[in-house]
Amino acid sequence: MTAQAAAPTRDPEVHTVKETFTTTCCVVGGGPAGAVLSLLLARQGIDVTLLEAHKDFDRDFRGDTLHPSTMEIMDQLGLVDRLLELPHNKLSVMTVNAPSGPFEVANLSHLKTRFNYITMMPQVEFLDFITSEAAKYPGFHLIMNANVNELIEEDGVVRGVRFIGLDGRYEVRALLTVGADGRFSRVRKLSRFEAVSTSPPMDIVWFRVPRFPDDPSGGMGRFNRGHISIQLERGSDWQVGYVIPKGGYRDLKEAGLDTLKREIAEMNPAFAVRVNALNDWHDFSLLSVEADRVKRWYRPGLLLIGDAAHVMSPVGGNGINYAIQDAVEAANILAKPLKTGHVEISHLAKVQRRREWPTRIVQRIVTGLQRNLIASALDPNKPPLDIPFFMRWPILRDIPARFVGFGIGRVRVKES
Numbered sequence: 001m002t003a004q005a006a007a008p009t010r011d012p013e014v015h016t017v018k019e020t021f022t023t024t025c026c027v028v029g030g031g032p033a034g035a036v037l038s039l040l041l042a043r044q045g046i047d048v049t050l051l052e053a054h055k056d057f058d059r060d061f062r063g064d065t066l067h068p069s070t071m072e073i074m075d076q077l078g079l080v081d082r083l084l085e086l087p088h089n090k091l092s093v094m095t096v097n098a099p100s101g102p103f104e105v106a107n108l109s110h111l112k113t114r115f116n117y118i119t120m121m122p123q124v125e126f127l128d129f130i131t132s133e134a135a136k137y138p139g140f141h142l143i144m145n146a147n148v149n150e151l152i153e154e155d156g157v158v159r160g161v162r163f164i165g166l167d168g169r170y171e172v173r174a175l176l177t178v179g180a181d182g183r184f185s186r187v188r189k190l191s192r193f194e195a196v197s198t199s200p201p202m203d204i205v206w207f208r209v210p211r212f213p214d215d216p217s218g219g220m221g222r223f224n225r226g227h228i229s230i231q232l233e234r235g236s237d238w239q240v241g242y243v244i245p246k247g248g249y250r251d252l253k254e255a256g257l258d259t260l261k262r263e264i265a266e267m268n269p270a271f272a273v274r275v276n277a278l279n280d281w282h283d284f285s286l287l288s289v290e291a292d293r294v295k296r297w298y299r300p301g302l303l304l305i306g307d308a309a310h311v312m313s314p315v316g317g318n319g320i321n322y323a324i325q326d327a328v329e330a331a332n333i334l335a336k337p338l339k340t341g342h343v344e345i346s347h348l349a350k351v352q353r354r355r356e357w358p359t360r361i362v363q364r365i366v367t368g369l370q371r372n373l374i375a376s377a378l379d380p381n382k383p384p385l386d387i388p389f390f391m392r393w394p395i396l397r398d399i400p401a402r403f404v405g406f407g408i409g410r411v412r413v414k415e416s
Contacts, residue, residue, distance in 0.1 A: 018170055020173060029179065050140070064121055069406045094220070118404070151302070160174045160177055183308075202370070204242065315370060322359060
């Protein structure tokens, strides 16, 4: 098995398959879901091939949060201490600067777990770590620059995929193919899965400004009339999310960079000088917020997990959390059938049953927050959003912390 393919071309005239690889499980997408699933299967002696479309895992403004549930999973695998040797920050308290004053939205330090914080770690570091651990097992194969463009189907069953490499087309034949290729999933599109979408009322513009030594640590949200911002500690920088109405980026650009910088400084006067470092629109990255779920996550020979199965809104930060939980449940259920060489449609359906309701509950909660809180806060005709007095009761403040930390329930790694 080739460990790594070279950079791809997209020559439409190349039709001959140069080489065919055979594996037990082909995982498409080297994000958190695909990487963790590949590691879990390789640990159990299952031959698994992970295909990643890019040359490396380094992307700007990817989710960098590892929640307590993910850290517990890493602990179950005996990896957490070495993971925490990598550069990271710990976020325990999330605060909102409301008109009535600062308000502690969630304090994870009260959670009953060893990992009562969010680990802020660049996703590239996490993915490099996970795939390096997986590479210790002889059955793991990583192919970078593998742009999947076709499913191999025989008698109504998916038998693998074809992908474009530097010098032609390759194919991977597999007992099971798993689409873990994120919110723009190519595997989902090729399979024509039907999705149920919600309509988030916002998009997010991400950027970075310098963080000074005497700045507070952690994360903070801010509400102003018609505006919301989020700031997260990222070492020597603040990563800032400026929340705008859905589809409002064009209007933002037409108003001009100086207008945006002025609005940022009005929301956080401490940034008044720091925004001068933002000199070009290339310093900003637009996240078009989407949320959906496919009605059926599987078909014979194929399963979707993570954002490929259910795109999560960034509200609550549950995307990576739930993608990794999907991977754990998929490995728990499918390891034995993969070992015996008999993966039935009932096994794939069981993965969806285990993960669908936690996903739907979280998406429904987030949809309610978006419609009733965020949409109102983005309305310039309404006064700045304040925190209801009852949310200041300590017993209620523990609920957001549990929701952020674990989502709906915990999952555990099962050795088969």
